[in-house]
Amino acid sequence: MTANIAFIGLGNMGQPMVANLIKAGHPVRVYDLQPEAIDRAAKLGAMAAKSAVEAVQQAGVVITMLQTGHQVDSLYVGGADPLFRHLAAGTLVIDCSTIDAATARATAAQAMTHGLDFVDAPVSGGVVGAEAGTLTFIVGGSAAQFSRAQPVLSQMGQKILHAGEHGAGQIAKACNNMLLAVQMAGTCEALNMGINNGLDPRVLSEIMGQSSGNNWVLERYNPVPGVMDKVPAAQGYSGGFKVKLMCKDLDLAMDLGKISGSPVPMGAAAKALFNLHQVAGHEDLDFSSLLTLFQKK
Numbered sequence: 616m617t618a619n620i621a622f623i624g625l626g627n628m629g630q631p632m633v634a635n636l637i638k639a640g641h642p643v644r645v646y647d648l649q650p651e652a653i654d655r656a657a658k659l660g661a662m663a664a665k666s667a668v669e670a671v672q673q674a675g676v677v678i679t680m681l682q683t684g685h686q687v688d689s690l691y692v693g694g695a696d697p698l699f700r701h702l703a704a705g706t707l708v709i710d711c712s713t714i715d716a717a718t719a720r721a722t723a724a725q726a727m728t729h730g731l732d733f734v735d736a737p738v739s740g741g742v743v744g745a746e747a748g749t750l751t752f753i754v755g756g757s758a759a760q761f762s763r764a765q766p767v768l769s770q771m772g773q774k775i776l777h778a779g780e781h782g783a784g785q786i787a788k789a790c791n792n793m794l795l796a797v798q799m800a801g802t803c804e805a806l807n808m809g810i811n812n813g814l815d816p817r818v819l820s821e822i823m824g825q826s827s828g829n830n831w832v833l834e835r836y837n838p839v840p841g842v843m844d845k846v847p848a849a850q851g852y853s854g855g856f857k858v859k860l861m862c863k864d865l866d867l868a869m870d871l872g873k874i875s876g877s878p879v880p881m882g883a884a885a886k887a888l889f890n891l892h893q894v895a896g897h898e899d900l901d902f903s904s905l906l907t908l909f910q911k912k
């Protein structure tokens with residue numbers, strides 16, 4: 616069944632997600648703060664809107680793919696012209712941004728007062744997964760809201776997982792990305808040591824990929840240029856998942872560790888490395904560029 620969809624936030628992830636919704640036959644009206652991003656989406660077949668309010672006119676489903684909890688809150692609830700006031704009761708609102716669980720819960724509570732169905736649905740799988748329509752969605756919300764969101768999410772992803780009530784999707788996502796940061800840091804460290812000791816990074820990646828050190832980074836996201844096609848390392852670390860967004864996710868993970876009294880020494884070490892890389896001026900590069908922090912200058 617097709618639905619009128621409003622999609623807000625057309626960055627590295629939003630663009631390919633919109634492309635897949637259009638391919639599935641949905642009319643999609645789009646908005647982003649950056650006009651170039653709207654133009655790119657319009658070339659894919661989306662209808663351009665001049666504001667978020669215009670984008671949601673007649674929408675039965677609203678999807679957001681923004682960077683931070685502050686952006687999500689300002690758009691829907693706390694800003695000058697809260698978008699929730701412009702949505703018809705019964706509208707399904709899916710926030711795919713990775714944000715803090717508290718903001719997700721507060722947004723869900725506000726949605727309920729407007730008669731809207733809200734789910735937090737952060738994603739895993741990166742830009743390559745978004746392009747291929749193979750993302751994993753990690754959903755927080757009631758069972759009924761999860762069932763309602765599932766058919767739309769299936770058109771952008773392969774695995775749609777229910778983590779629990781509102782905010783649970785964000786907690787699971789923060790746990791996952793802390794582990795991903797640790798994997799990326801460890802994989803960069805190991806590859807760099809092998810290269811400095813005379814190994815070919817392709818051969819070393821193949822060996823570790825067939826051995827007990829294998830992980831998602833080695834399988835899908837190798838940080839050494841020339842080892843894999845179509846990953847950010849093959850494109851000067853452009854596109855992909857920005858270092859500043861990984862730093863944001865590690866801040867979210869550290870907060871969860873603190874709130875729950877959970878030790879997070881590995882996450883804290885990864886956070887220190889990504890923060891160093893960020894302040895060295897690499898905040899907008901893909902997070903696999905962390906390799907360059909280890910390389911001899």
Ligand code: NAD
Nearest residue numbers: 624625626627628647648681682712713741742855856860
């Ligand atoms: P991005 O920076 O490329 O895009 C975000 C877009 O949101 C930008 O184009 C920005 O202009 C727009 N935006 C911000 N506030 C807005 C507003 N109020 N109205 C309209 N547009 C607004 O980020 P991204 O890489 O697409 O990531 C989006 C989210 O997904 C982040 O929370 C990130 O942590 C998460 N995520 C990213 C990846 C990845 O590989 N890039 C993977 C999984 C999850």
